[in-house]
Amino acid sequence: MIKTHYTCSSKNREQGAILLSAIIVTFVISLLAASYLVLSSGEYRMSSRTFNRSASFALAEGGIDYAIHALNTESSSGWTVSGDTWKRTLSDYVINAGSTGTVQIEIKDASSSTPTVYSVGSVSNASGPSVSRQVKVVLGDSSSGGTLNTSLFYAKAVDAAGNNVFAVMYNSNNGDEGVIYYDDETSSWVTNYDDGLRLVIDTITDSSGNLGNMDVFGWVVTGPGGAIDFNSNGGTFTFNSFYDLDNGVATTDRVTDDFYGSFDPQTAPTGLANVSNSSPTFVTTGRGSSRVTAATWDGSKNYVYSGGGDVLTVSNGDALNITGDVVLVVDGGGAIEIQGDLNILPGASLKVYTDGDFTVSGSVNNSNVAENLQIYGTNTTENEQLFKLHGNGRMTSFLYAPNAAADLKGGGNQGQFEGALVMNQIKMTGNYFFLGDAALGIIDGLINVGGGYIVKEWVELDDRRVETAKYSMN
DSSP states (O other): OOOOOOOOOHHHHHHHHHHHHHHHHHHHHHHEEEHHHHHHHHHHHHHHHHHHHHHHHHHHHHHHHHHHHHTTOOTTTSSSSETTEEEEEEEEEEEEEEEEEEOOOEEESTTTSEEEEEEEEEETTTTTEEEEEEEEEEEOTTTBBBBOOOOOEESSSEEEEEEEEEEEEGGGGSTTTTTTEEEEETTTEEESSSSSSEEEEOOSOOOOOOEEEEEEEEEEESSOOOOEEEOOOOEEEEEOTTOOOGGGGESSSOOOOOOOOEEEOOOOOOSSSSEEOOOOOOOOEEEGGOOEHHHHHOSSOOOEESSSSSEEEOOOOOOEEEEEHHHHHEEEEOOEEEEEEEETTTOEEEEEEEESEEEEEEETTTSOGGGGEEEEEEOSSSSEEEEEETTTEEEEEEEEEEEEEEEEEEOOOEEEEEEEEEEEEEEEEEEEEEEEEEHHOOOTTTEEEESEEEEEEEEOOOSSSSGGGGOOOO
């Protein structure tokens, strides 16, 4: 028998070790790549689901508007009517590539003074399961006010002539705009932006709906037959998976003409207690860089100014601090000008009722809570009252002046308004950023709405408890 002996040299052992190491490294890299693909796929699915949920919610609210318009015009044309129940399905809305939307609407007790509307917005996605959200509203007359929902920007006429104008929605209940927060509903981390804003222009003429270069992350809604004009750089947009304001996804399917109703002006309260007619006294304290010139309204008094002229001025470098709940009434056309800072401290609030002009070039309410500063324009003559928000200042407020004109003009960088804006006429120039705060949209009775039926009770049905059990739309 011949025996063969194999010898492994040192060189051969080294080559074998190198080969084995390469195999192990390749295997590990393959595992890491596979894990990354799984994670990336998961992140994409979560962001896609969040996006589709936002779109389905906007569709459901659009269905509510559609139903209210039908009731206000007493027109059941196109609806399936059975007794006192109206049903309708609207379909083939293009949400983005591969996704389409459908709205299913049912009106119960349509002929009564308090009909109930159920609306389901659904988004089907070729690459994943469909997503739907259901909203229930109970309607009534307009005598005691209603809710804004996502219609946080309203005017009869809008002229957006700025170079860089954005309109988008966030929710201050989830923190500052653009922050990352954990969404319990979708069990994922999401960005505090939302492309479900409804920018309403109640117009039927081309010249009254010029949105120019404006980027609207949401929907543009007009009255019946309304016309909207965008320049080549403007339009309606949805978010990509990164919620990037500079790289939104353009869409042409987010302009509708189903807005209804009108907004009624508020009147100033009378019979206020603890009224003062004196202007704030600004006092300088501290030394060097810590010097502060400020005045404080602590809630122990309310303030009423009658007559014209400059009734309240906060000069550049001054600060008016609100530390309690204060009401300010201006009657007789007096002007308010905020060049410095108007600060609403935690736990405080300021309500302003004025029939005069209101000018802001400083910083107003940096608290991130628009509900804490409510400003009502009480002038009843169209466009006689002017709200000027100029410069790089940031203003956070619920600003309701349905007969007034607003001039929003960004400075060298960008002017910014956060909250809700209801005006007769709005002009936007320069670089301007409008942030609608969804937290305002669900506050009942914040506004008075005319035009027949309005929302009295609003709830999203999500099966989380008995009171929000979903309604069968069969």
